[in-house]
Amino acid sequence: MSEKFQNKYRISSSRLKNWDYGKNGAYFITICTGNREHFFGEIVSVNNNNEMLFTEIGQLANRFWLDIPKHFPFVELGNFQIMPNHIHGILIIDKKDNMEALRVETLRVETLRVETLRVETLQCNVSTENGNKDEQMAMISPKSGSISTIIRSYKSVVTKNSHYIHVDFKWQERFHDNIIRDSDSFERIQSYIENNVANWKEDRFFN
Helix, strand or coil: CCCCCCCCCCCCCCCCCCCCCCCCCCEEEEEHHHHCCCCEEEEECCCCCEEEEECHHHHHHHHHHHHHHCCCEEEEEEEEEEECCEEEEEEEEECCCCCHHHHHHHHHHHHHHHHHHHHHHHHHHCCHHHHCCCCCHHHCCCCCCCHHHHHHHHHHHHHHHCCCCCCCCCECCCCCCEEEHHHHHHHHHHHHHHHCCCCHCCCCCCC
8 A cells, every 4th residue: 555644645536446345345434524624623732732622513423433333234443533624534344244234234225225216206207218217326326335335324414414503514525545455554544543633734634
């Protein structure tokens, strides 16, 4: 892995080609707020130590991240940190002992997809294009149990609840991920996340 996890680091700009984002593995995730606004709080110095002070939205972002394994039982959490304008976290997918949980989650996602399509169809006038709509949606929808599905679900629940507090809250459209390929990289990223608050002024997203 070519990332540097000290004062500088690089985040890949897109998903890796030909990679199954539902397979077992550890993923380093970064999600930014829209325009990198400080919706989640501020980092202040207390007795010469940096501390992250959460806003209400920051508390929601923290709580719902902790809840991810409740909704996706095949996911384990590595280190994560809610920062003023972004989130860093490690998600570990391990489905080998959770096939029943995966089956239930798959049914839930498929049911949600069908209901979404039904609502969209009712909102549109009947046309000759509707016959291909289901196929098109199936092709572009993230695979059940994938990193994209997990992050989409997380961003959605944070957005919904945050809008009761701040109607202008929004996420950056895309998220960044890196596949963690070995134990040394895993430990470096774990350490980077753990020290993210302390090193805030050197952070790429500090502004």
